[in-house]
Amino acid sequence: MSTPSTKAPIYPRNTWYVAASAAEVTDKPLGRQICGERMVFYRALEGRIAAVEDFCPHRGAPLSLGRVCEGKLVCGYHGLEMGCDGKTIAMPGQRVRGFPAIKSFPVEERYGFIWVWPGDKEAADTALIPNLQWHDNPEWAYDGGLFHIKADYRLMIDNLMDLTHETYVHSSSIGQAEIDETPCKTETIGDSEVVTSRFMEGIEAPPFWKMALRSNGLADDVPVDRWQICRFTPPSHVLIEVGVAHAGHGGYEAPDAHKVYSMVVDFITPETDGSMWYFWGMARKFNPGDASVTAAIKQGQHKIFSEDLEMLELQQRNLEDYPERQLLKLNIDAGGVQSRRVIERLIAQEQAVVAEVAVA
Structure with missing residues (x-):
């Protein structure tokens, strides 16, 4: 889990950043730190992209070392299953529905890139992602x-x-x-x-x-x-x-x-x-x-x-x-x-x- 910095911020957070190329996120989760936040990107059901904190609420293990099974992110330490909203779903032999949720991040796949919004989720607007005119354009x-x-x-x-x-x-x-x-x-x-x-x-x-x-x-x-x-x-x-x-x-x-x-x-x-x-x-x-x-x-x-x-x-x-x-x-x-x-x-x-x- 990221530790809050006492330094003055040097980057805006309420905006879209490129987190990865679309090709980087396949059948395995991808861990990446963006604006000081450790995130994990993965493909949920039907290939939809998702992003949550790279932090298992059970023992703090990085979820990026886990796997994706039937659209759910599974921790590689003890098998805890996470949802796209950061809430725990299940864990073998345990009752975990009451665990506090970890952070989830607005994320969008567009123009061959994965875009993430690390700031206020309520402010995220996909219309603010820049238009890349050459993507899928046969002239380019x-x-x-x-x-x-x-x-x-x-x-x-x-x-x-x-x-x-x-x-x-x-x-x-x-x-x-x-x-x-x-x-x-x-x-x-x-x-x-x-x-x-x-x-x-x-x-x-x-x-x-x-x-x-x-x-x-x-x-x-x-x-x-x-x-x-x-x-x-x-x-x-x-x-x-x-x-x-x-x-x-x-x-x-x-x-x-x-x-x-x-x-x-x-x-x-x-x-x-x-x-x-x-x-x-x-x-x-x-x-x-x-x-x-x-x-x-x-x-x-x-x-x-x-x-x-x-x-x-x-x-x-x-x-x-x-x-x-x-x-x-x-x-x-x-x-x-x-x-x-x-x-x-x-x-x-x-x-x-x-x-x-x-x-x-």
């Missing part, structure tokens, strides 16, 4: 993966909302000097979306994008226009429109016949204050039927994000070792800074509601 292809990273999830948001690091961290794949040399624009749309964009014209495509051009039957040795449009939405989702088009055909607005266009998918889910689950992938709108292209892109992305993983974990170590250090803020940090402000506002709103309830 998607694949991705998962990293566990020992770093504050906000560091990944900073990383993704400022792509100037590509020139240095990813110099052999997607980095190039023109990223540094081209100004980026950052704006906040409404009260929650932050967009950072950069458009480069008449440049040489870096290695990753040369591969993408060739895979779509386009020349890779001519000047291209390149774009990066990073969109942050709460609680910690970053979707990045990326691509290149042969120069002189309209850049971002170029017809499909002259460009390769993709959406980098980043769902960042806090595990604890100092660790995260990072669900990454790429949805592409070119040559969607070629499985070899999908595999090559996934392999390339894995390498790129592995480079980020090493940087972020060592950055986290430095920040923990030197908490008194004041970090510099530059104009390139605007996307991350504004995204953090959105997060802080949401947390403040949640804490104000908690305070009101406590006073009442």
Whole structure:
């Protein structure tokens, strides 16, 4: 059972996070910590997804070490059976119906992911799950993966909302000097979306994008226009429109016949204050039927994000070792800074509601 933290919260709870890919939850329960809560995900009757605390009320054993039998979660220690609502159902030779219920969590399977709401169950609204336009769309292809990273999830948001690091961290794949040399624009749309964009014209495509051009039957040795449009939405989702088009055909607005266009998918889910689950992938709108292209892109992305993983974990170590250090803020940090402000506002709103309830 999770121990309440005395630290100020760093992530909102009344929101949907990606907890797992749908493929991860099969016939066995899956244990995963989300926002400090140890949860277990499993498939109940007819494959419906369910999530409860990863804590057996009998002896405190992790339910994720159990099994699923006829839609019921069975503890692997003494056979206690749990329902989707967190209430005990039965136990061999024992009367357990009076046991207090453990927590259950609103959970939804959609777009190939398992989404969980770790906060107030009454506030959960499935309409707030973002729409992923490429899912099951024959014009698109998607694949991705998962990293566990020992770093504050906000560091990944900073990383993704400022792509100037590509020139240095990813110099052999997607980095190039023109990223540094081209100004980026950052704006906040409404009260929650932050967009950072950069458009480069008449440049040489870096290695990753040369591969993408060739895979779509386009020349890779001519000047291209390149774009990066990073969109942050709460609680910690970053979707990045990326691509290149042969120069002189309209850049971002170029017809499909002259460009390769993709959406980098980043769902960042806090595990604890100092660790995260990072669900990454790429949805592409070119040559969607070629499985070899999908595999090559996934392999390339894995390498790129592995480079980020090493940087972020060592950055986290430095920040923990030197908490008194004041970090510099530059104009390139605007996307991350504004995204953090959105997060802080949401947390403040949640804490104000908690305070009101406590006073009442």
